[in-house]
């Protein structure tokens with residue numbers, strides 16, 4: 001679900017203009033969406049963080065969850081701007097204490113992600129933030145972890161959705177009634 005307003009369109013145009021296509025990275029056949037130029041542009045970065053924080057506020061969440069590593073760069077400032085806490089979902093072996101774990105496949109590989117078992121108090125509502133939705137493998141695994149950890153999913157927002165990979169369909173069963181939004185869809 002993406003709001004097709006003039007403001008959303010002009011935000012999408014600004015953000016898209018700062019994302020660079022890198023063909024055949026990290027492997028042949030993949031066109032990598034490089035967000036480094038966007039992060040380096042203060043105005044574009046601020047506009048993106050503001051849009052993510054607005055979603056957190058509108059959904060009334062108590063935490064923003066970020067997915068390692070690029071998701072952290074978006075989710076942590078969005079949580080701060082929205083006045084709520086941040087929770088990391090990390091790659092295997094990086095979080096101390098008891099964790100929930102999940103393996104998954106993504107567009108160019110496979111991995112295991114984890115969340116600390118005590119990350120959420122009862123009744124917490126969370127927004128999941130990541131940079132790119134490709135096949136949906138990463139976000140699906142994250143949503144499974146959040147369910148195990150007892151968090152209530154309020155929504156998922158990504159900077160860029162690669163529509164041709166149809167991650168959205170893969171996510172449908174994991175989302176329940178929660179919205180999936182993209183600031184940009186290509």
Ligand SMILES: O=P(O)(O)OC[C@H]1O[C@H](OP(=O)(O)OP(=O)(O)O)[C@H](O)[C@@H]1O
Nearest residue numbers: 068069070106107133134135136137138
């Ligand atoms: O929809 P999918 O096919 O699962 O792909 C999307 C994921 O791939 C990238 O993460 P990556 O594991 O490359 O990690 P990084 O953020 O550490 O670069 C990206 O940041 C998303 O999390």
Ligand SMILES: Nc1ncnc2[nH]cnc12
Nearest residue numbers: 030031032033107132134
């Ligand atoms: N094409 C892509 N560009 C950037 N990040 C990605 N994660 C998965 N697929 C990706």
